Amino acid sequence: MVQRLSRNRRAMGGISALFLLALTACGGRPEGVLTPISANMVSPSASDVAMLVATSRKPSGDPATLFTGERSPALSLTDLTISIPAKRAVGTVEWPKKLPPNPEKDFAVVAAKSLSIPEAHDWLHSHNPNGRVLVFVHGFNNRYEDSVFRFAQFVNDSKAKVTPILFTWPSRASVLGYNYDKESANFSRTAFERTLKALADDRSVTDITVMAHSMGTWLAMESLRQMALEDGQVSPKIRNVILASPDLDVDVFGRQWNELGPKKPKFTITVSRDDRALAISRLIAGNVDRVGQADPSKEPYKSKLQAAGITVLDLTVVKTADRLNHSKFAESPEIVQLLGAQLASGQILTDSRVGLGDGLGLVVAGTVDTIGNAAAKTVSAPVADVATGNNDSQPSELEAILKGDPTTE
Template structure:
């Protein structure tokens, strides 16, 4: 087991370094001059809240170290035309060329009152999306990835990024994990400020990888402090959650009886989560479960949790860990349906049919796609019965099949 874990960690490190670092200059956050902007480019504006320590460098803004003070920044990104959906066009040299690259056109520090003004001025019909990134992310990594998600999803939301102190090194897994713990209260208070704002109608929390731990812990703290999850938090989307299945079951229970709508993206071929499992006591990760098998299927269905299996979806991600963001169809699904709080079913087309058709590219000729048919591009479970009691959901993931990957 130790030899297998060591080999797996080594492979993960090589894969992550090749994926994360190839061809990327540092310091891309220094705004380009207005004269270099491309008239054909699109602009994404976001509010960034962070528990990172300021770097003092306008090209990076924040480091991977921790700060007890929450910092707020208004950032605008130019998205180049002709880019393939699901991709981030990193500059190969600086300054960035807005005709070909993602480029920052504004980065402005905000006070709390100024952040409220930013929120109130955003044309979003009261919808807010809060994104929490995962392990091994620089500040600029999370900014550009979130910009890509917002742009490609087409969601009409006020985009708010919460970025926590990651040292962006595959050898600092434990530091990053402790940084999520360090940031729990900062994210909780940010969510509370949003739901207390009269201009906000609803909030969607979307988290990826290790960021799902931070999101669940902050929601749990908020539920305990307030007596329930605030009603304005309508949706929680967990993508490739790096969560111990037993811990997630306990977190779920402690959210209380009235919960947001949960959607979880999983993939059994997620290599990053396979290594995470090896170094975490060989306990299955939520992001790798097979939702078509019992006891997961029945328990998740009882709880009303929607699980979308992306195992058969192909992207350029060698680790199969970022499919939710790199698949154009899934990003559009998130923006058009999930963030808006819409059910992914209607009177004619079931969720399995509609998502299977979207991913297969057969939207106009929807065919039957059984939820339990693993040969289809997507396997889905949607809760259709009554919500489970807290004691029921506590056993959702504890009795997983022995053949977990």
């Protein structure tokens, strides 16, 4: 009882600290930024990102917000174009300080249109010249516009030659709404699976990369697992899956991985041991290791990461402005360019493609090399064994799952 109360106090204290950090990060940010600016306001020096947005959120009826954090049984599709100012540091989202936004300095919406399913297919055909699609799933504590602007930033900064598709699920955008968000991710599994199937069935699409962040990795894995169980395999068009800071219980992840079947996409996972958001998630989840905090350079992980096809990027030493250390995949210029230009373009990380410049310490898949003057080695790794956290001689449930032990349910 005493231990349980102590854990609960630590969890509540951690949540309170996280809440205060989130308030600081969001301070001064206006709401309702999605109303398109007039054509004469568009800056000639700005770049723009056109994306197709699919969502299981409830429509707001307000063009300034478009969708709420509540759940809808119907999938909605929207064509959005975001203007991004030219004078801006890579990895940053320049939120307007007042409305309407100033496109010389701020991210701004220049076009927004609701689409039917046939219109969405037409949009895809006209915006997909090379057949490559990047599908992004955001994480916990995100408003609709949060996910739109973050994805636009990533696509623009990565310079990936892909067609951007955003899937945004119902989040109440509150640190204290963790359980609601988790259930909303569960609620959205079928909607996301159908979105992936529609893309895979489209004749203009030849290659799909799924990139998910934080709690969105749960939704991505569950939807891919559902597809595999229903169809016998994940669609062969889904060739790459990127899990950034995955908020996944390691044992559950092992079961999900196993049930994807023998023909899996190529997986890349980014981890960071200083991720404060995942530290709180671990407390909430009963002190079970999260995949996004695994250390691929040490046992028991290192020896278990050498048999199958997953690349693990350890971003612990990478520094960004994010005080939670939870969004390095999008905020670090080097990582943005690595993930975007190399993976989202359909390429697989190899030792010749990981050079990120002098001085950047990055551990790749179980090695202790840092990327600096010499490129680090990329080691193929069995994702289901990424992080058991078990040093005992008895096999964990995860290990039993991986070995196909029929006694493990």
